[in-house]
Amino acid sequence: MVRRVTAFHPFLFAAVYVLYLAAENPGGYEVGDLLPVTATVLAGVGLVYLLASLAFRQPNDTLLPALVTLLAVVFCFGLPQLTQSFRGGPRNPASVAIAVLGIVAGGLAVRWLARRPGRLQSASTLLTLTGTLLVVRFAADIVADQVRSRRIVAESDLVRELAQPIPGPPSAAPPLRDVYLLVLDEYANATVLRERFGYDNRPFEDSLRALGFHIPTTVRSNYFHTILSLPSLLNAAHLHRVGDELPEGVTDPALVNRLLERSRVASYLKARGYRYVFFPSMWWNSTRWAPLADSVVQVWPGFKPGQAAFRTEFRRVVQEGSALRYLTRRGPWDADHVRRTLGAFKELSSVNDPVFAFAHVLSPHSPYVFDRECGTPSSSAAADRKEGYIGQLECLNSMVLDVATRLLLDSEVPPVIILQGDHGTSTLRYSSAPSAELVPADAARERFGAFGAYYLPDSGEVAFGDTVTVVNVLGNVLRHYFGADLPREPDERYLSLEGSAYEFHRDVDTSAVAPPRRLRRSS
Incomplete structure (x- = not known):
């Protein structure tokens, strides 16, 4: 009995890997x-253990198969961490040499x-014993994180404030226009594309203008991160106060996710007879x-197993950190999900009720799964930041133009269509x-430089003007078309780094050299 219990360690260490992540x-x-x-993951470990047991052919000996299985677990989850340290990954001779040495050393240890x-x-x-203690430790951390997240949301003044209904007329004045919101992740504006990629996006923008779209001269995000840009867009409100409500060092997005899930813009439109149609992103939580x-x-x-394997952010992280990344x-x-989402989005005009539709398409953000003709890019193109991004952008342009054209042709009442990037690109590595x-000012300007194009019938472009920031996009729509009593938000921009997204610094002028002014936390 003791031998069977002590043979359980490969399963424990595999669980440790998942719980640690x-x-x-x-x-x-x-x-x-x-x-x-x-x-x-444990089922996979069990399969390896079974094969090891059959190989040793010693029914009463569970310890040697368990040790071999543990080595397989270490190899599966340790190899990617090793190869990331070398340029070229697993193909680097140093990676290959160390992997071979590890296998030989493991084999000698088993024999000894x-x-x-x-x-x-x-x-x-x-x-x-070590595996058991680590499982308990990380499981306790997870439980503590869940309890803390719920407490933060429950105690948030910002959540309570944005849960209040936006004042406005009790019903929408006719004609009832559908409102279509299509967010394109990391789609940069024309200035950023020209400056950072040497790319001219005018053919696409001119095609949209020919359809009647308004493209302001200046469109900017208010935040560097999607996790902040989207809830600010869907609530027509700034979120920098989140930094005051969260404990120092907390990176959990539970609070901003709650604001995104309970969008007050969606609530306003639903209260006036609109049907909220939501297109889930493929994997972003x-x-x-x-x-x-x-x-x-x-x-x-x-x-389908292939779809399910990549369907959530956590599943991707687990695979990316294991040897499965080389096998899947x-x-x-990813490409199929983008095609299907945009294909379904362009059919929305067939819905009888007035519609507010929201889709978050994880493109042209990496991974780069389209070339310029919407085929599969070469491995070298997919690995090249600029070539991969522009190839994917051109493909996305053609698909988005098809969506916009179809919605306009099939709509009896001209709709409101919002094509919105959440932020710009990061080739200048702002987070370093x-x-x-x-x-640096040029890195901030690149990251804030989001794309925006808007179909706004009945002179809606007057509400937008020639300069717009993401936080005011849906507020402009509610004020102009639905009479919402919603004050316009300041066009302020807030900088924060990866890993400390809620440590904000207010940007004074992204074109200036002087550093931005730091926000003080409230006491």
Whole structure:
């Protein structure tokens, strides 16, 4: 019995890997996804253990198969961490040499312990105890994170404030126009594309203008990160106060996710007879759910193992950190989901009720799964930041233009169509700055430079003018078309780095050399 218990250590260490990733990435997983991911990993470990047991053909000896299985677990989850340290990854000769040495050393260790049953028993006992303690430790961290997240949301003044209904007429004045919001992740504006990529996006923009779209001269995001830009857009409100409400060092997005899920813009339109149609993103947690939605369009019907393997952010993180990254191809699934989402989005005009539709398309953001002709890019193009981005952008342009054309042709009442980038690109690596207040002006300008194009019938472009920031886009729509009594937000921009997204510094002028002024936390 003792030998069987002490043979359990490979399963424990595999579980440690999964739980560690969850504990270190609060908000980067769904609680309901943690169990199936862990179970799948443990099933894989069980298969390796079974094969090892058959190879040794010693029914009463569980310790040697367990040790071999543990080495397989270490190789599976340790190899990617090793290869990332070398240019070229697993193809680098140094990576290959170290991997071979590791396998040889592991084999020698197994042989040495196989001849010393007492030491094998002691090592197995120590490994089992260590694995058990680590599982308990990371499981406790996860529970503590969940409790803290719920408390932060429950105590948030900002959540309570934005939960209040936006004042306005009790009903929408005719004609009832559909409102279509299509967010294109990391789609940069024309200035950024020209300056950073040497790319001229005028053909696409001119095609949109020919359809009647208004493209302001200046469009900017107010935040560097999607996790902030989207809830500010969907609530028509600034979110920099989040930095005052969260404890120092907290990176959990639970608070801003709550604001995104409970969008007050969506609530305003629903209260006036609009049907909220939501298109979940393929895997990004923050736009995978919308509790307020009347309809959730799942563009992948049924269940397919290949789709399910990449369906959540956490599953991708687990695979990316293991040897599975070399055995699986997610690109075709990513491309298929974008095609299906845009294909379903352009059919929205067939819905009888007035519609507010929201889709967050994870493109032209990496991974780069389209070339300029919407085929599969070469491996070199997909790995090149500029070539991959522009190829994907050109493909996306053609698909988005098709969506806009179809919606306009099929709509009896001219709709409001919002094509919005959440922020610009980051080729200048803004997040490598020592602090947010020291982000170079050109890097900030690149990141804030978001794309925006708006179809605004009945002179709606007057509400937008020639300069717009993301936080005011939907507020402009509500004020102009629905009479909302909603004050316009300041066009202020807030800088923050990856890993400290809620440590804000207010930008004074992204074209100036002087560093931005630092915000003081409230006491």
